Amino acid sequence: MAGVVLETLSWKKLIALGILLLLLLLSFFLIGGLVAPNPSNVMVVLGTKCLSKGSHMQQEWFIPFGGNEKCDSIKSVDDDRVWDEGISANQIVFSFWLPYMRDGKQLDFSRWQQMLLTVMQLDIKYDPKFPVGKDPTFQFDARIGYRNKEDGVNDWKELAHSLEERKLDCQITPDKMVIGNQYNCSLLAFFELGSLHYDYYLINVRVPVEPYKGINMEIGSLMDIWVIAIHQNGGFTKVWISIKTVMLPIVLAVLIWFWRRIMMLTRPPNLLER
Incomplete structure (x- = not known):
């Protein structure tokens, strides 16, 4: 569809993306339960x-x-x-x-x-x-x-x-x-x-x-x-900041990729996309 940023993903890509997000979420739970001390x-x-x-x-x-x-x-x-x-x-x-x-x-x-x-x-x-x-x-x-x-x-x-x-x-x-x-x-x-x-x-x-x-x-x-x-607890703060530090470049990379896709459109970005 013209003017739509979202791409049509294949079932394989969609399943792979879902599994990746699930593993990422599971890893955060494991870090919080096994590594991080009480808050x-x-x-x-x-x-x-x-x-x-x-x-x-x-x-x-x-x-x-x-x-x-x-x-x-x-x-x-x-x-x-x-x-x-x-x-x-x-x-x-x-x-x-x-x-x-x-x-x-x-x-x-x-x-x-x-x-x-x-x-x-x-x-x-x-x-x-x-x-x-x-x-x-x-x-x-x-x-x-x-x-x-x-x-x-x-x-x-x-x-x-x-x-x-x-x-x-x-x-x-x-x-x-x-x-x-x-x-x-x-x-x-x-x-x-x-x-x-x-x-x-x-x-x-x-x-x-x-x-x-x-x-x-x-x-x-x-x-x-x-x-x-x-x-x-100081140990909880260290784990918390470490997770934020790892996630920051990932979030920035996704944001840059998304904005580049917006700028590739033939129309100006709308308010929701901004």
């Missing part, structure tokens, strides 16, 4: 409770491990030391190091890992003296720092600092209302990084308590903070 991985990190001796507005870094400046930590907010020394909630800093150590080896991030998404999980103990209010607001002061492997152990630089608020959704059934039991609290959105340019990240979270302003007076008895971090 993402999850880390669950419990915050180390460090003690701040000065004002809660000080900008010092609290490092849970690996630094020359040791973190003066407590095991629990119910520790005898808290009552003996009169430690207040404003002196407690929840510290997190990402990524954590595994089998005695300090892991590090890579630029192949394209994103980091974090959420917070609060451990709130039931205590009739400190009940969870109706639709309470959780306010926290968060600082995020970064460091590379060649930097000094205490050479942390600030990436972000913000005072944030989140609405708490914590429930407990009547049969669980016993001192020491925990509320069932929903996860709280924390922060997201679109790229990981540095090897290590340090997170310091303060939960200020100000009775006169009503800040964090209805969040109950906060015991621990967990950070759940989801990051893309």
